Amino acid sequence: MATEGHAPTASEYVIHHLTHLNNTGHAQENIIDWSVINLDSMFYSVVIGALTVFLLWLAARKATSGVPGRFQGIVEILVDMVADQAKGIVHSAESRRFVAPLALTVFVWIFLMNAMDLLPVDLLPRIWEGMYAAGGGDPAHAYMRVVATADLSATLGMSTGVLLLCLYYNIKIKGVGGWVHELFTAPFGSHPLLYPINFAMQIIEFVAKTVSHGMRLFGNMYAGELIFILIALLGSTATVFGFLGHVIAGSIWAIFHILIITLQAFIFMMLTLVYVGQAHESH
Amino acid sequence: MNLNATLIAQLVVFFILAWFTMKFVWPPIVKALDERANKIADGLAAADKAKADLALAEKKVVEELRKARESAGDVRTSAEKQASQLIDEARAEAGRIIAAAREAAEHEAGAATQRAKEALRDQVAHLAVAGAEKILRREIDAKVHAKLLANLKQELQ
Numbered sequence A: 001m002a003t004e005g006h007a008p009t010a011s012e013y014v015i016h017h018l019t020h021l022n023n024t025g026h027a028q029e030n031i032i033d034w035s036v037i038n039l040d041s042m043f044y045s046v047v048i049g050a051l052t053v054f055l056l057w058l059a060a061r062k063a064t065s066g067v068p069g070r071f072q073g074i075v076e077i078l079v080d081m082v083a084d085q086a087k088g089i090v091h092s093a094e095s096r097r098f099v100a101p102l103a104l105t106v107f108v109w110i111f112l113m114n115a116m117d118l119l120p121v122d123l124l125p126r127i128w129e130g131m132y133a134a135g136g137g138d139p140a141h142a143y144m145r146v147v148a149t150a151d152l153s154a155t156l157g158m159s160t161g162v163l164l165l166c167l168y169y170n171i172k173i174k175g176v177g178g179w180v181h182e183l184f185t186a187p188f189g190s191h192p193l194l195y196p197i198n199f200a201m202q203i204i205e206f207v208a209k210t211v212s213h214g215m216r217l218f219g220n221m222y223a224g225e226l227i228f229i230l231i232a233l234l235g236s237t238a239t240v241f242g243f244l245g246h247v248i249a250g251s252i253w254a255i256f257h258i259l260i261i262t263l264q265a266f267i268f269m270m271l272t273l274v275y276v277g278q279a280h281e282s283h
Numbered sequence B: 001m002n003l004n005a006t007l008i009a010q011l012v013v014f015f016i017l018a019w020f021t022m023k024f025v026w027p028p029i030v031k032a033l034d035e036r037a038n039k040i041a042d043g044l045a046a047a048d049k050a051k052a053d054l055a056l057a058e059k060k061v062v063e064e065l066r067k068a069r070e071s072a073g074d075v076r077t078s079a080e081k082q083a084s085q086l087i088d089e090a091r092a093e094a095g096r097i098i099a100a101a102r103e104a105a106e107h108e109a110g111a112a113t114q115r116a117k118e119a120l121r122d123q124v125a126h127l128a129v130a131g132a133e134k135i136l137r138r139e140i141d142a143k144v145h146a147k148l149l150a151n152l153k154q155e156l157q
Helices: A010-017 A039-061 A070-089 A093-118 A123-134 A152-185 A192-235 A240-280 B006-136 B146-156
Strands: none
Touching (some): A070 A093, A070 A240, A093 A192, A093 A240
């Protein structure tokens, strides 16, 4: 983080922490650039995703109908919770065979990715800076963001996945003709004059759903991460006030954040189910 | 806050993870849950059945007890009846025996009296004859006077 000779200013510190490690080696310049990929987000989301399915598989491998252990118990509680929610929202047993496991994966995966926020903000980035410097690089360019859900690309990637699922189920359940008919006749009714308005409303609905789905998770996690960074800045003043402020505010925010990470994971899962469920319903 | 190819990669990872869960995680856990639910349902049904059986058995026990008590009462009544009958019979028998014994004794006594009377009469006749002999100072021919003696004997009766 620190360039040789002088400690980073508060602004440099924050910007450093909010810059992704990507394949270009420097911060992305354009708002949208499909040639860039965030290596840190991909690394953490893939590793945590693998951990998620490994943990779930560990429980599934030894699942018995006898007396469950504690680990099997917690996984069963999760499965039961997701299965109940899916049953109430998606009224198609066949679709649930894919959608319910998807919702479970999404919940645990996002929860664990969010939980990376609870690690000290400088822990993993500082280790990465050490490794980067040991490799001969400039630690000022050793960027690392550990919370993959605080990356807009990642959350919009997942919400786009949900959008694709919605489109798939719309066509599967209603047929291409039925769905196109619905696009032009709902929500205002079947009249040639209303066709363009209906279609525009439908497109806006799909875009709004997808963008808000991804943005909600991103916004919460990004804000949470930023506040942790600011609290860490408070501690970096190296005064009694800064130290106490860091300890007290950090504790309070971390405890409150436990609620947020769980809630956001749950909301993302529920909205996934709701949107897929809506794709099953004819207007 | 930029969009880039991470979006596409994350989308792919999203579906791979969901596919893995659908294939390897969800079915065994749901199967275990359903099996356990069935087991519990069976266990509850068995418990209910056992409870019903127990109630039935208790009812049966009460019924059997009542029957046993009833039959014991019957046995006692009939035994008492039999006993009193036996006592009655024994009493009647004893009465009969006593009566018979008394009768026999009376009969015996009557006969003895008769015999004694007859013996006495004989002796009196002999004494009378002997007395008369002495008075007459002569031998009385018993054979001659047998008729006389017999008459005398008759009169003494």
